[in-house]
Amino acid sequence: MLRVSRLTDYATLVMVCLGDTGEGVLSAQTLADRARLEAPTVSKLLKQLAQAGLVVSTRGANGGYRLARAPESITVADIVTAMEGPIGMTECSVQPGNCNLEPWCGMRVNWQRINRAIADAFASVTLADMIHAPPPARHATTIPLRVAAGRVS
Amino acid sequence: MLRVSRLTDYATLVMVCLGDTGEGVLSAQTLADRARLEAPTVSKLLKQLAQAGLVVSTRGANGGYRLARAPESITVADIVTAMEGPIGMTECSVQPGNCNLEPWCGMRVNWQRINRAIADAFASVTLADMIHAPPPARHATTIPLRVAAGRVS
DNA sequence: TCTAATAAGGACCGAAATGGTACTCTTTCG
């Protein structure tokens, strides 16, 4: 299946947690608890998100992370790009020069067209959309454990 | 980088070769030569394309493959789906039930929205588009070797 | 000033996916 990596999925979840809860800085450990993910994993992806400028880190005691911008101005495209690098369906559509077929192959422009459309699709959803989306109808009987996306508990 | 697998890239190239050259059936070997790919690799992906109903195979001597439909009615989405399965950016957006977060998590509907947009992007380019795209301006000096996409010769 | 908390930066490892190869079986044409 064509899909984003699990880390990217997790990163989105962590960003939602960060945007959801007021504004104080949250430590990697706290975020891991809220997202039901392993702490080292959360640390790793927060590091990447910080390098990409999507979150701001504070070191030292009582340090942690907070969103660098308002959730409305952070898109899923930002998160995907931070975690996976540029969005490009083929090598040639991002890094020209690696394919000797290039001078002859007309597919490149079409792949670039597709890439652009896909990037737009990711950019059309903001973190705020993710946060405020109406959760699906509650089952009244059970209060579900909050378990990380993709994990089968 | 978020990208389709190399096999999918190759599959597109092979489909272009199939659609480009008149109409006779072409053997896997011939297609491998034209696309500058290894024959077993081409065989493998043609098998998948045949199972998906995008190409029709003829067994026995003088057998080979031909497109199942006109290039205008085959989209890149068809090829990607044939090679990689359903297009879905996260587990939960394709196979509900694997994630205990589901009853609570509002991200799912947003991921599904993104998936739909991406599928549309793939579906908006047909094999005919790929075939008839104007190749980039020729460099007059060298006649490039036709080497497969992504291979560094 | 000392200590605890916390992020930063690597190094590392096991498992899974990917891409590629080989071998055998079946079908069809001549």
Next chain:
DNA sequence: CGAAAGAGTACCATTTCGGTCCTTATTAGA
């Protein structure tokens, strides 16, 4: 019957991915 060609299966090397751990740097607070 024999050669050509697809179908099916199994296998292997490499890379990527997800995850863990350790060390260093930085800050708040006792």
